[in-house]
Every structure is written in C-alpha cells, then in structure tokens.
Amino acid sequence: MISKALVKEFQEVVGADGVFVDEADRAVYSYDAAVLEPVVPALVVRPTTAEALARVVRLCNENRLPLTVRGAGTNLSGGTIPNPHGVVVLTNGLNRILEINTEDLYAVVEPGVVTAKFAAAVEGQGLFYPPDPGSQAVSTLGGNVAENAGGLRGLKYGVTRDYVMGLEFFDANGDLVKTGARTVKCVTGYNLAALLVGSEGTLGVIHKIILKLIPAPQHRKSMMAVFDRVSGASETVAAVIAGRIVPATLEFLDNFTIRAVESYSQAGLPVDAAALLLIEVDGHPAQVEEEAAKVEAICREKGASSIRVAQTDQERNKVWEARRAALSALAKLKPTVVLEDATVPRSRIPDMVAAVEEIARKYQLTIGTFGHAGDGNLHPTILTDRRDQEEWHRVEQAIDEIFDRALAMGGTLSGEHGIGIAKTSFMERETSRATLDYARRIKRALDPHNILNPGKIIGDA
Amino acid sequence: MISKALVKEFQEVVGADGVFVDEADRAVYSYDAAVLEPVVPALVVRPTTAEALARVVRLCNENRLPLTVRGAGTNLSGGTIPNPHGVVVLTNGLNRILEINTEDLYAVVEPGVVTAKFAAAVEGQGLFYPPDPGSQAVSTLGGNVAENAGGLRGLKYGVTRDYVMGLEFFDANGDLVKTGARTVKCVTGYNLAALLVGSEGTLGVIHKIILKLIPAPQHRKSMMAVFDRVSGASETVAAVIAGRIVPATLEFLDNFTIRAVESYSQAGLPVDAAALLLIEVDGHPAQVEEEAAKVEAICREKGASSIRVAQTDQERNKVWEARRAALSALAKLKPTVVLEDATVPRSRIPDMVAAVEEIARKYQLTIGTFGHAGDGNLHPTILTDRRDQEEWHRVEQAIDEIFDRALAMGGTLSGEHGIGIAKTSFMERETSRATLDYARRIKRALDPHNILNPGKIIGDA
Numbered sequence: 001m002i003s004k005a006l007v008k009e010f011q012e013v014v015g016a017d018g019v020f021v022d023e024a025d026r027a028v029y030s031y032d033a034a035v036l037e038p039v040v041p042a043l044v045v046r047p048t049t050a051e052a053l054a055r056v057v058r059l060c061n062e063n064r065l066p067l068t069v070r071g072a073g074t075n076l077s078g079g080t081i082p083n084p085h086g087v088v089v090l091t092n093g094l095n096r097i098l099e100i101n102t103e104d105l106y107a108v109v110e111p112g113v114v115t116a117k118f119a120a121a122v123e124g125q126g127l128f129y130p131p132d133p134g135s136q137a138v139s140t141l142g143g144n145v146a147e148n149a150g151g152l153r154g155l156k157y158g159v160t161r162d163y164v165m166g167l168e169f170f171d172a173n174g175d176l177v178k179t180g181a182r183t184v185k186c187v188t189g190y191n192l193a194a195l196l197v198g199s200e201g202t203l204g205v206i207h208k209i210i211l212k213l214i215p216a217p218q219h220r221k222s223m224m225a226v227f228d229r230v231s232g233a234s235e236t237v238a239a240v241i242a243g244r245i246v247p248a249t250l251e252f253l254d255n256f257t258i259r260a261v262e263s264y265s266q267a268g269l270p271v272d273a274a275a276l277l278l279i280e281v282d283g284h285p286a287q288v289e290e291e292a293a294k295v296e297a298i299c300r301e302k303g304a305s306s307i308r309v310a311q312t313d314q315e316r317n318k319v320w321e322a323r324r325a326a327l328s329a330l331a332k333l334k335p336t337v338v339l340e341d342a343t344v345p346r347s348r349i350p351d352m353v354a355a356v357e358e359i360a361r362k363y364q365l366t367i368g369t370f371g372h373a374g375d376g377n378l379h380p381t382i383l384t385d386r387r388d389q390e391e392w393h394r395v396e397q398a399i400d401e402i403f404d405r406a407l408a409m410g411g412t413l414s415g416e417h418g419i420g421i422a423k424t425s426f427m428e429r430e431t432s433r434a435t436l437d438y439a440r441r442i443k444r445a446l447d448p449h450n451i452l453n454p455g456k457i458i459g460d461a
Numbered sequence: 462m463i464s465k466a467l468v469k470e471f472q473e474v475v476g477a478d479g480v481f482v483d484e485a486d487r488a489v490y491s492y493d494a495a496v497l498e499p500v501v502p503a504l505v506v507r508p509t510t511a512e513a514l515a516r517v518v519r520l521c522n523e524n525r526l527p528l529t530v531r532g533a534g535t536n537l538s539g540g541t542i543p544n545p546h547g548v549v550v551l552t553n554g555l556n557r558i559l560e561i562n563t564e565d566l567y568a569v570v571e572p573g574v575v576t577a578k579f580a581a582a583v584e585g586q587g588l589f590y591p592p593d594p595g596s597q598a599v600s601t602l603g604g605n606v607a608e609n610a611g612g613l614r615g616l617k618y619g620v621t622r623d624y625v626m627g628l629e630f631f632d633a634n635g636d637l638v639k640t641g642a643r644t645v646k647c648v649t650g651y652n653l654a655a656l657l658v659g660s661e662g663t664l665g666v667i668h669k670i671i672l673k674l675i676p677a678p679q680h681r682k683s684m685m686a687v688f689d690r691v692s693g694a695s696e697t698v699a700a701v702i703a704g705r706i707v708p709a710t711l712e713f714l715d716n717f718t719i720r721a722v723e724s725y726s727q728a729g730l731p732v733d734a735a736a737l738l739l740i741e742v743d744g745h746p747a748q749v750e751e752e753a754a755k756v757e758a759i760c761r762e763k764g765a766s767s768i769r770v771a772q773t774d775q776e777r778n779k780v781w782e783a784r785r786a787a788l789s790a791l792a793k794l795k796p797t798v799v800l801e802d803a804t805v806p807r808s809r810i811p812d813m814v815a816a817v818e819e820i821a822r823k824y825q826l827t828i829g830t831f832g833h834a835g836d837g838n839l840h841p842t843i844l845t846d847r848r849d850q851e852e853w854h855r856v857e858q859a860i861d862e863i864f865d866r867a868l869a870m871g872g873t874l875s876g877e878h879g880i881g882i883a884k885t886s887f888m889e890r891e892t893s894r895a896t897l898d899y900a901r902r903i904k905r906a907l908d909p910h911n912i913l914n915p916g917k918i919i920g921d922a
Contacts, residue, residue: 103703103808104837126705150646159646161655162623175895183804184836185611185620185876187659188884188891189918190900194622194655198648215705242564244587244676286747343644347564375645376565415646423649430649434636438665438907439651445906446899457650 002042002087006063010045010087013055018093020044029088032073032080033135034422035338035386041068041082048093050207057205058174060087060451068453069201071112071143074135076339077420079147079200079456086454091142094207100125105213106165106182111142111206115149128216130157133416134324142206148198150416152249152323155346155374156282157214159416160197166210167193172447182210195442200418201453203446220248220282221292222310224319225299226273230254230357232303233275234350237373239298240279241346245291250374251278251323252349257330257370257381264329267322270306277304277373278323280316326370327381334366334383338395342406343377343415355405356380362401363394377415403429424459463503463548467524471506471548474516479554481505490549493534493541494596495883496799496847502529502543509554511668518666519635521548521912529914530662532573532604535596537800538881540608540661540917547915552603555668561586566674567626567643572603572667576610589677591618594877595785603667609659611877613710613784616807616835617743618675620877621658627671628654633908643671656903661879662914664907681709681743682753683771685780686760687734691715691818693764694736695811698834700759701740702807706752711835712739713810718787718831718842725790728783731767738765738834739784741777787831788842795827795844799856803867804838804876816866817841823862824855838876864890885920 011019020026021043030038042065047053060067066086073080082088095112102125109118115136122129132151133139139149145167150159166180179192196204227233233252240250253261253269253276262269269276277299281291296307310316331337344352353369356378360367371379380402384395403413403426413423413430428436439458443450454460472480481487482504491499503526508514521528527547534541543549556573563586570579576597583590593612594600600610606628611620627641640653657665688694694713701711714722714730714737723730730737738760742752757768771777792798805813814830817839821828832840841863845856864874864887874884874891889897900919904911915921 101806101808103699104806105702106806148648148652150648154646161652171895171899173895175898176893177896177899178892179896181804181873182806182871183838183873183876184615184807185804185833185838186873187609187611187877187879188874189880189888189896190664190903191609191622191655191659192896192899194652194658197655198652203651215707238564241566246676284745284748284751287745290745343642343646345562345565345567345643346645347562372646377644377646410643412642412644412647413649415644416648418648419650427650431639432637434632434634435638435640435650435653437636438632438638438653441906442651442903445902 002065007043009059010043010056013059014045014047014052018046018048029070029073029082032078033076034078034420035336036078036081036422039081039084041088042085044088044090046090046093053094053205053207054170054174054176056089057170057172061172061174061449064449065451066454067451069142069146069205071140072135072138074139075143075147075420076417077422079418079420081421083454091140097121102127104182107211107213109141109209109211111140111209113141115139115141115144122213123216126216127213129163129211129213131160131163134327141209145197145206145209146199146201147418150377152251152372154372154377155250156246156248161194163212164193164197164209165212167196167206168208169196169204169206171204172449172452177204180210198418200420200456202443202456203452217282219285219288220280221288222280222316222319223292223296224308225277225279225304226270226306227275227303228273228305229303230275230353231350233277234353234373236277236299236302237349238347239302240295243294243298245294247279247295247374248282249278249280251371252373252378253326253370254368256368257326260329260333260368261322261326264332265322265325267318269322278319330368330381330383334385336384336386338382338384338399340380340382340399340402341414341417342402342411344406344409344411346374346376348409348411349373349376351409352378352406356402359398359401363398365394365398376411419457421455424457463526468504470520471504471517474520475506475508475513479507479509490531490534490543493539494537495539495881496797497539497542497883500542500545502547502549503545505549505551507551507554514555514666514668515631515635515637517550518631518633522633522635522910525910526912527915528912530603530607530666532601533596533599535600536604536608536881537878538883540879540881542882544915550666552601558582563588565643568672568674570602570670570672572601572670574602576600576602576605583674584677587677588674590624590672590674592621592624595788602670606658606667606670607660607662608879611833611838613712613833615833615838616711617707617709622655624673625654625658625670626673628657628667629669630657630665630667632665633910633913638665641671659879661881661917663904663917664913678743680746680749681741682749683741683777683780684753684757685769686738686740686765687731687767688736688764689734689766690764691736691814692811694738695814695834697738697760697763698810699808700763701756704755704759706755708740708756708835709743710739710741712784712832713834713839714787714831715829717829718791721790721794721829722783722787725793726783726786728779730783739780791829791842791844795846797845797847799843799845799860801841801843801860801863802875802878803863803872805867805870805872807835807837809870809872810834810837812870813839813867817863820859820862824859826855826859837872880918882916885918
C-alpha cells in the first residue's frame with residue numbers, strides 16, 4: 001500500500017487526473033502480451049512533462065517503490081508486468097514528435113509516440129523508419145527501445161537498436177543522462193544509449209529518443225510463393241540469402257498458420273499449401289526487378305507450386321495485413337497461446353522448422369510456426385490451455401527443447417521478444433555465469449535500491 | 462616495478478618469449494598516435510591463446526596491475542597510452558580469422574586481426590566489411606571495436622558498432638562473458654557487446670568478435686569535384702544529402718590539405734583548388750549511374766569548376782590512396798600535428814568549415830581541414846610545434862573553441878577518435894554531470910580495482 005500522503009505527493013507532481021488509485025483503474029495495467037500471471041500495481045501515474053517524469057522517478061527512488069514504465073504493454077515476455085507494491089508509469093502523456101529533420105535524417109521523439117504513427121509521419125516527409133514490430137499499430141517507440149523491438153524488416157534493415165542514435169533518460173535518482181548524438185558518428189563516452197536499448201526499463205527511464213531515418217526505397221515488389229512441402233519453403237529462404245539477395249522481408253507461414261490467418265482475415269491465402277513465403281524486395285527499380293526475378297527462379301527451383309506477385313498496393317497491403325494478423329488469428333483458436341521466439345542463423349531455418357515439427361509430435365502439441373525466416377527469427381506458436389496442467393507440463397518441456405535446439409544450432413533464446421520475467425531462468429544456458437554476474441553488477445551499481453523494473457532480464461538475485 | 466617472481470608468473474602463462482622486460486622493448490609501447498606524453502609500461506606481454514589472455518587478466522587483477530590492451534596503437538586520443546606501473550597486453554598473437562560464414566553473413570575473429578587483411582579476406586568471398594578507418598592497413602579489429610572506429614564509409618554504411626553482432630570478453634576477474642549472437646536478432650540479456658564497443662578497454666578484455674558482413678555492392682563510381690570556393694564544396698555536401706542520395710563516401714579536402722597531399726603523394730590533385738570533394742556512389746549499376754549523374758549536377762550547380770570521374774580501378778585507387786595519405790602528408794609539415802574530430806549534423810558542414818577558418822584566423826594558426834564531410838565528421842588539423850609554448854596555448858584555445866562551436870551546432874566532441882585521455886575534461890560539456898557519474902558507477906562496479914585501462918574516457922575520479 002502506498003500512503004495517502006505519498007499519493008498526494010504524486011498528485012502534486014503529475015496532477016490529480018494523472019494518478020490512478022482505484023483497483024479497477026490499476027488492474028488495466030496488470031499484464032502484458034505474455035502468458036503470465038497478472039499483477040496489479042499499487043499505483044499508476046501518467047506524467048505529461050519530462051520534469052514531472054523525473055520527479056516521479058525521484059519519488060519512487062526516495063520511497064523505494066518499484067517503478068515499471070509502460071508504453072502500450074504489447075511486449076511478450078512480461079517486461080511490463082509490474083510489482084504489487086510498485087508504480088506503473090504511463091508514457092502516453094509523453095507522445096510528441098519533437099523534430100523530423102529531413103536534412104540530417106534523424107527524428108527526436110518522446111517515448112509515448114505510437115510506432116505506426118511515427119512511421120507514417122516520417123513517410124510523409126519522404127523518409128523511412130524501418131523497424132516494424134508486429135504490434136506497431138499500438139506499440140510505442142519508448143517500448144520499442146526498451147525491448148529492442150524487431151519486426152519483419154530485420155533482415156535488410158536491422159532492428160530498433162540500429163536506429164537509436166541517442167537517448168536522454170533519467171537515472172534511478174531522477175538525474176538526466178545524455179548519450180549519443182544527432183550525428184552519424186559519436187564516440188563521446190560509453191555507448192550508454194546502446195546499453196539502454198533492450199534493457200527493459202531496468203537501467204533508466206527514457207524521456208527523449210533520437211532516431212535515425214533513411215531515404216525511402218524508390219520501389220518495391222511483393223510476392224507470395226506457395227509450397228507443397230515445408231522443406232521447399234525453408235530451403236528457399238537459405239538459398240535466397242546464399243544468392244546474395246537481401247529482401248526487405250522474407251516471411252514464413254506453415255499450413256496451420258495459413259489456415260488460422262485465412263479463417264480470421266479472408267485474405268485469399270491458399271489453405272492447402274504446406275507453407276507460404278511472403279517476400280518483398282525493395283530499392284532502385286532496376287535492382288528490384290532483377291532481384292524479384294532471381295527470387296522467383298529460386299522459389300521455382302525449390303518446388304514452389306505457384307508464385308503470385310502483388311500488382312497493386314492494395315493487393316500488397318492485403319497480404320501483409322494478413323501476415324500481421326497471424327498472432328491474433330492463432331490466439332483465437334485456444335485459450336492460451338505461447339509465442340516463442342528462438343532464433344537461429346538464417347541457413348539453419350530448414351533444420352529449425354524440422355526441429356519444431358518433431359518437437360510438436362514428440363510432446364503431442366499443436367504448434368503453428370510462422371515468422372521472420374529471412375533473419376532466422378521464427379515464432380513457433382503453441383496453442384494450449386494453461387488450466388490443463390498435464391498439457392501445460394508438456395508445453396514447458398517443448399519450450400525447453402526448442403531453446404536447446406536453437407542454441408545447438410548457434411542461435412539465441414530470444415530474437416526480439418526480450419527476456420522479461422519469462423526467460424530469466426534460461427539466460428545462463430546461452431551465455432555464462434560470469435555474463436549474468438556482469439549484468440547484475442551493472443544493475444546494482446546503477447540502481448542500488450532496485451526500483452527500476454525489478455526482476456526483469458537478470459532476475460532478482 | 463613488477464617483481465621478478467611476478468614476471469616469472471607471466472612467463473609461465475605466455476611463455477618466456479611472450480614477456481618483454483627490457484626498457485627498449487617496453488618503450489615501443491609507450492605512445493599512440495595522439496599528441497601526448499609517452500609513458501613506458503612496467504611490462505609488456507603477448508598472449509597467443511584465449512586461455513593465456515584470461516590468465517593474464519587474472520594475474521593483473523590479483524596484483525592490482527593496470528592493464529592496457531594494445532592492437533596497433535594507431536588510436537588518436539591516448540587510449541593505448543599505458544600506466545607506468547602497468548602491463549601492456551599485445552593482441553598481435555591473437556590474430557586468427559576463425560570463420561567467415563558466407564551463408565549467414567558473419568565472421569568470427571580474434572582481436573589482433575588487421576582490419577585491411579580481414580576486409581580483403583571477406584572481399585575474396587564476395588562479401589563486404591565496410592568500416593574502413595584511416596589506419597586500416599595496420600589497425601586491428603580489436604582496436605577498432607574498443608574505439609568504435611569510423612572511417613570514410615560511415616555515411617552510408619555506419620561505423621564499427623554497426624557491425625559488431627557479438628563479443629566474448631574477459632571481465633576484470635578473467636571470467637568469460639558472452640554477449641550477442643550469430644543471428645541478426647538477439648535480445649538475450651543486456652546489450653553488453655554494444656557497451657563494450659567504444660569503451661577503450663576499460664570494461665573488459667575482448668578475445669572473440671562476431672562481425673556482420675553484407676553482400677558486396679555490384680558497382681561503384683568515384684569522382685573528384687574541384688571547387689574555386691570552399692562554400693561551394695560544403696554546400697554541395699548538404700545538397701547531396703538533402704537530395705536523398707547517400708554516397709558510400711563523400712570526402713572534403715581544403716586547399717591546404719590538397720597541397721600537402723599532392724606534394725606527398727603526387728596523385729595529380731589540382732593544387733589551386735579552394736576545395737575538393739571526393740565522392741563515391743555504389744550499389745546496383747542503374748542506381749549508381751543515376752546517382753552519379755545527380756551528384757554531378759549538384760556539384761555543377763554549386764559551382765564546381767571541373768568534375769573528374771575515375772575511369773579505371775587504378776585511377777580510382779590512386780585518388781583514394783591520396784586521400785588516405787592526408788594525415789601523413791600534413792604530419793610531415795610541422796613537428797606537431799593535432800588532428801581534431803569534432804562532428805556536426807551533416808547540414809551544418811558549411812557552417813563548421815567557416816567556423817574552423819574563422820578560428821584559424823583568430824588564433825593565427827595553420828589549420829588544414831579534411832574529412833568525412835558526408836557524415837559531418839571533419840578533421841580540422843592544426844600544424845604546430847608543441848615546444849613553442851605560446852603557440853601551444855593558442856592551439857589549446859582553438860581546440861576549445863572548435864568544441865564549443867560543434868556543440869552549439871548540435872554536434873559532438875568526437876566522431877570517431879575517442880575520448881581516451883585527451884578529451885576526458887571536455888566530456889561534461891557535451892553530456893551532463895549525471896552522465897559521467899552513471900558511466901563511472903558502471904566502471905567501478907565492473908572493475909573495482911580499476912585495473913582495466915584506468916583513466917581513459919571517464920578520467921580517474
């Protein structure tokens with residue numbers, strides 16, 4: 001419980017209408033998109049200025065209150081699940097695009113700006129902000145930075161960290177830390193901006209983000225390749241990369257996912273296909289034509305039964321919207337959906353797809369697989385019901401084995417969903433005891449009272 | 462002094478021929494490429510295995526010996542100047558390219574691999590490693606990572622940090638930390654690899670680097686544009702970027718630098734030009750032709766008196782080699798050469814060039830300016846004689862003012878040369894007191910005995 005006097009202090013900082021004390025209000029912020037128990041925070045506050053944000057951090061630190069910053073709560077590993085004694089800090093009142101600089105190709109934003117709105121604003125100026133996490137329609141840039149969000153374009157364009165040029169954030173004391181710059185090159189001091197990216201709110205509270213922008217590609221071409229065998233699709237992925245073609249997106253959907261998506265969104269997907277690849281190449285028109293032709297040839301060589309090239313923007317958008325609906329479509333089928341995120345080097349996609357199929361059979365589970373095959377980032381999606389304890393036990397075993405197989409292939413536990421609280425116990429398997437100790441020493445030094453989103457990534461040890 | 466018993470321990474770890482105790486041997490490692498007093502280390506060791514490297518770190522930590530890792534010592538801010546009571550650890554015995562993976566587009570290397578040799582090995586496989594610091598012919602990849610080295614291609618291709626996918630390094634205790642992955646996407650734990658990049662050996666000792674590779678551009682075109690007015694050249698830089706063209710390189714040389722380079726390397730540069738731009742565009746052939754034509758048109762519009770397009774690889778290489786000789790050429794003219802590194806947003810290049818000219822007049826100094834204009838990273842080069850105390854005082858004032866002007870334009874103290882010991886006292890001017898405190902808390906937590914390259918970046922406080 002937070003005392004009335006303290007609530008009053010928060011009200012003085014952010015205004016009475018920026019403090020939520022009623023349980024019904026607080027419960028709204030008790031969960032994120034991961035399959036984890038919700039936790040209702042003790043208080044929710046909504047600052048609308050940087051100064052108020054700093055004072056909120058200071059108040060939390062002085063009163064040893066755990067503080068969890070929340071953008072849209074779309075993250076998939078429990079990173080925004082708060083502490084029952086803690087404060088949730090909403091960023092939706094800090095949602096201004098402060099600058100889009102078309103000469104120097106950067107933008108400055110507050111953390112609460114919605115990703116898709118920002119991307120559209122940038123596009124309106126003839127520029128391009130590539131990171132496009134699945135949740136971009138509602139996710140915030142602050143959340144994207146905190147989680148180092150990925151998306152469909154990682155293969156060619158990288159992920160959020162590749163676009164963060166600088167940050168201003170408040171440390172645990174509420175003091176302002178400035179790192180990075182508006183310039184392409186900057187080596188003034190430790191690269192703290194890069195450390196903050198993906199740190200899930202455990203090392204500081206971001207209040208300003210400098211993002212790199214690039215010129216928009218002149219042209220693009222989207223196609224859908226239909227395969228009767230899963231191996232044909234996964235081998236195509238490896239062959240495209242080996243052919244020195246780097247598509248903007250190269251997405252994989254297995255039959256289970258295709259059927260789920262089609263029944264959800266009626267996009268005209270071929271429901272009998274064993275697997276689909278959705279491929280987009282972009283760049284100079286001549287290059288796009290050449291690459292598209294090469295990709296088509298590789299698809300056919302690997303046994304694609306048909307290839308449809310989108311003829312209009314509308315056709316293109318329909319397919320991509322269907323792909324973006326994959327998680328929602330799968331989520332409708334069963335009470336519990338576990339979206340995994342193990343990632344392997346791109347050439348191992350055929351092995352990983354086969355491994356997931358084998359694991360599904362072994363544990364008698366329904367696993368739909370889709371994802372960003374081009375960058376090795378598949379999302380095996382386990383459909384289950386958490387209330388069924390016996391099945392849930394098999395789900396846990398299957399997840400364990402998915403991790404082991406990915407690591408054995410030189411991969412990683414999490415490509416883009418983060419560690420949060422869902423994967424902390426697996427961290428050492430990929431890294432080392434010393435790696436965890438190293439991270440924990442950083443955390444303790446920067447946040448001695450452990451108020452910044454405690455328990456996330458590195459656990460509570 | 463390091464005791465004989467301790468020297469013997471180091472000899473047991475790295476072999477008798479891997480430990481250098483004679484002063485003449487040690488003096489070789491007393492300086493780097495910055496204008497700073499040399500400091501002869503107490504001992505120099507040369508491990509040739511990761512295990513020996515870890516044991517060297519452990520021995521240093523146990524005996525509280527400052528440890529400075531040294532690649533080729535080409536850095537420009539004192540980052541490799543050792544402590545008089547400390548140990549210099551050479552990496553030239555850890556110089557294997559462990560893997561070049563053409564399917565998954567990455568390489569794994571040891572820190573002592575020479576940058577240019579690596580770039581050539583990668584090119585031999587049809588791939589491309591873009592970071593090309595001026596010292597690439599001798600610099601090492603470990604040094605590049607520790608300094609976050611830039612180079613000529615920063616504008617289009619980014620700098621070293623954009624290519625570090627993962628690291629293995631030893632912490633101050635000599636324990637192994639693993640961070641990052643062989644996959645494009647990885648969010649397993651804090652982004653420690655990114656923190657280590659540019660940390661100048663103060664947070665760990667790198668023993669393995671995973672580097673991102675990209676497909677080589679199909680085609681490229683180099684040109685030299687000659688200007689009678691400096692403003693014509695600098696305005697061209699801004700106009701090219703504003704025209705949504707991102708050249709692979711966009712280099713600026715003023716008249717003073719042109720004459721110095723020409724007298725040094727006889728590359729056929731126009732010695733009467735007020736300024737030169739060296740521009741290279743690369744990519745798909747059709748795109749290259751279009752962009753080259755656009756760049757040419759912009760140059761003419763901004764008053765270029767002539768534009769020479771390289772017709773052969775030989776012609777191209779001659780010009781770029783001349784450009785790469787700029788520092789050596791300037792260094793021959795006077796006993797002391799101070800190569801500055803202040804960087805501004807690209808559109809401010811005309812203002813920054815004018816500011817440097819004004820500062821040169823004000824302090825009656827000879828300042829040649831050249832550098833990576835395309836990414837705002839100019840290198841104003843002050844030719845002086847440090848023994849002339851009166852002039853040296855003016856040099857210091859000029860540097861101070863260059864920093865102030867760059868910061869006022871939204872720029873940074875250092876684009877690519879690092880802070881080392883040369884710029885520690887300026888750090889707070891760009892960032893904040895809390896930023897320095899934040900960095901120092903990290904350093905203290907990770908290296909409580911302050912043995913890892915002490916005094917660099919964050920000073921001794």
